[in-house]
Amino acid sequence: MPLGFEKHDHTACIQSALAKADSYCADKGLQFTKIRRRVLELLLMEHKALGAYDLLGNLSNEGLGTQPPIVYHALDFLVANGFAHKIEKLNAYSACCHPGKTHAPVFMICRRCKCVVETQTEPLRNFLGTTAKAAGFLIERTVIEIEGLCPSCQKAEPARPYYPLRT
Amino acid sequence: MPLGFEKHDHTACIQSALAKADSYCADKGLQFTKIRRRVLELLLMEHKALGAYDLLGNLSNEGLGTQPPIVYHALDFLVANGFAHKIEKLNAYSACCHPGKTHAPVFMICRRCKCVVETQTEPLRNFLGTTAKAAGFLIERTVIEIEGLCPSCQKAEPARPYYPLRT
DNA sequence: TATGTTATGTTATATTATTACATATAGATA
DNA sequence: TATCTATATGTAATAATATAACATAACATA
Numbered sequence: 001m002p003l004g005f006e007k008h009d010h011t012a013c014i015q016s017a018l019a020k021a022d023s024y025c026a027d028k029g030l031q032f033t034k035i036r037r038r039v040l041e042l043l044l045m046e047h048k049a050l051g052a053y054d055l056l057g058n059l060s061n062e063g064l065g066t067q068p069p070i071v072y073h074a075l076d077f078l079v080a081n082g083f084a085h086k087i088e089k090l091n092a093y094s095a096c097c098h099p100g101k102t103h104a105p106v107f108m109i110c111r112r113c114k115c116v117v118e119t120q121t122e123p124l125r126n127f128l129g130t131t132a133k134a135a136g137f138l139i140e141r142t143v144i145e146i147e148g149l150c151p152s153c154q155k156a157e158p159a160r161p162y163y164p165l166r167t
Numbered sequence: 168m169p170l171g172f173e174k175h176d177h178t179a180c181i182q183s184a185l186a187k188a189d190s191y192c193a194d195k196g197l198q199f200t201k202i203r204r205r206v207l208e209l210l211l212m213e214h215k216a217l218g219a220y221d222l223l224g225n226l227s228n229e230g231l232g233t234q235p236p237i238v239y240h241a242l243d244f245l246v247a248n249g250f251a252h253k254i255e256k257l258n259a260y261s262a263c264c265h266p267g268k269t270h271a272p273v274f275m276i277c278r279r280c281k282c283v284v285e286t287q288t289e290p291l292r293n294f295l296g297t298t299a300k301a302a303g304f305l306i307e308r309t310v311i312e313i314e315g316l317c318p319s320c321q322k323a324e325p326a327r328p329y330y331p332l333r334t
Numbered sequence: 335t336a337t338g339t340t341a342t343g344t345t346a347t348a349t350t351a352t353t354a355c356a357t358a359t360a361g362a363t364a
Numbered sequence: 365t366a367t368c369t370a371t372a373t374g375t376a377a378t379a380a381t382a383t384a385a386c387a388t389a390a391c392a393t394a
Contacts, residue, residue, distance in 0.1 A: 004302040088255035108304045135171040136318035137275045145310040151303035
C-alpha cells in the first residue's frame with residue numbers, strides 16, 4: 001500500500017486490499033458484489049483519482065452497467081464503508097490506503113501528473129480537533145487535500161507560489 | 168469579521184471588507200469592477216457559502232448578467248486575488264475573512280445550518296508542510312474543510328459518528 | 335418457498351462548470 | 365485626441381458531475 005511516492009509491488013497491493021475488503025464485508029455481513037468489487041479494483045489499479053464517469057466507462061465496456069446511478073451506488077457503498085474516499089478538489093474518487101482504521105486522511109495531489117497519495121496523521125486530527133473545539137465546533141468529518149508537486153514532477157517544473165498570491 | 172461563531176456587527180464587517188478590497192485593488196492596479204464588487208458583496212452578506220448559480224440569480228435580478236461565465240469570471244478574479252475561497256466540499260464560494268494575508272484557511276462547515284466559518288492557523292500550515300516534506304511533496308495550495316455541527320446546531324441535534332464509521 | 339431487505343437498472347433531469355469566441359471598455363501610448 | 369492594447373464582459377453552446385424517483389432483480393433467512 002502506498003505510504004508515499006516510492007515504488008512498490010502494486011499487484012500485491014491491489015490483491016491485498018481486495019482480500020481485506022472481502023473479509024471485512026464477510027465479517028460485517030455486507031454484500032461485496034461484483035460491481036462494488038470491480039469499482040474498488042479499478043480505483044486500486046490507479047494512483048490517480050478516477051472520476052465517476054471514467055469508472056462508468058470501464059463498467060460499461062465490461063457489460064456491468066451503463067447509467068450513472070450504477071457507479072454512484074457503488075461509490076456510495078465504498079465511501080460509506082471506508083474503502084474509498086472522494087477527492088473533493090478533483091470531483092474524483094480514490095481507493096483508501098488505510099482501510100479498517102478510523103482516520104483523518106490527508107491527500108497529496110500533484111497538479112502536474114495528477115497522482116494522488118493518501119497519508120494519515122493522528123496529530124493532525126488532534127490539532128484540528130483543538131482548533132474546532134476553540135470555536136465550539138464539533139467535527140464529524142474532515143477534508144484535507146494538499147495540492148502541489150510530487151517528487152518527480154518537482155524535477156520537471158518549478159513550483160508556483162503558495163496560494164493565495166497576496167502577501 | 169467573523170473569527171468564530173459569535174455574533175458581530177455584520178454591516179460594518181461587510182463595509183470594512185469591501186473598503187479593504189477597494190484599496191488593495193487600487194494599490195495593485197486591479198480593476199475592481201461593478202460585477203466583481205457586487206459578487207464579493209453578496210458573498211460577504213452571508214455566513215454561508217453561495218453557489219455560482221445563486222450568485223448568478225442575484226446578478227440576473229439586478230441586470231448585471233445572465234450567463235454562467237459572468238459569475239465564473241468574477242469568481243476567478245476574487246479567488247485568484249484572495250478575496251474569496253471555493254469551498255470544495257460544497258461546490259460553493261465564500262468571502263475570505265482574512266484578506267491580505269497568505270494563509271492556509273480552515274473552513275468549519277455546519278452540515279445542519281450550512282453556515283461556514285473560516286479560521287486560519289499558522290501551526291497547521293507548518294504541520295502540513297512537515298507532513299508533505301516527509302513524503303517529498305511540495306505544497307502549493309491546501310484545502311482544509313471540517314464538517315460537523317456549529318455550536319447552536321449541537322444543541323438541536325446529536326452528532327453523527329466521526330467518519331469513516333469503520334474502527 | 336414466501337417475505338422482507340438490499341442491490342441493480344432505467345429514465346429523466348438537476349447542478350456545476352467550461353470552451354470558444356465576440357463585443358465593449360479602460361488605461362496606456364503616440 | 366486618436367489609436368492601440370489589454371482587460372473585462374457578454375453570448376451561445378455544451379461538458380462534466382450528480383441526483384431523484386422509482387421499477388426490477390437478487391439475496392438472506394425464516
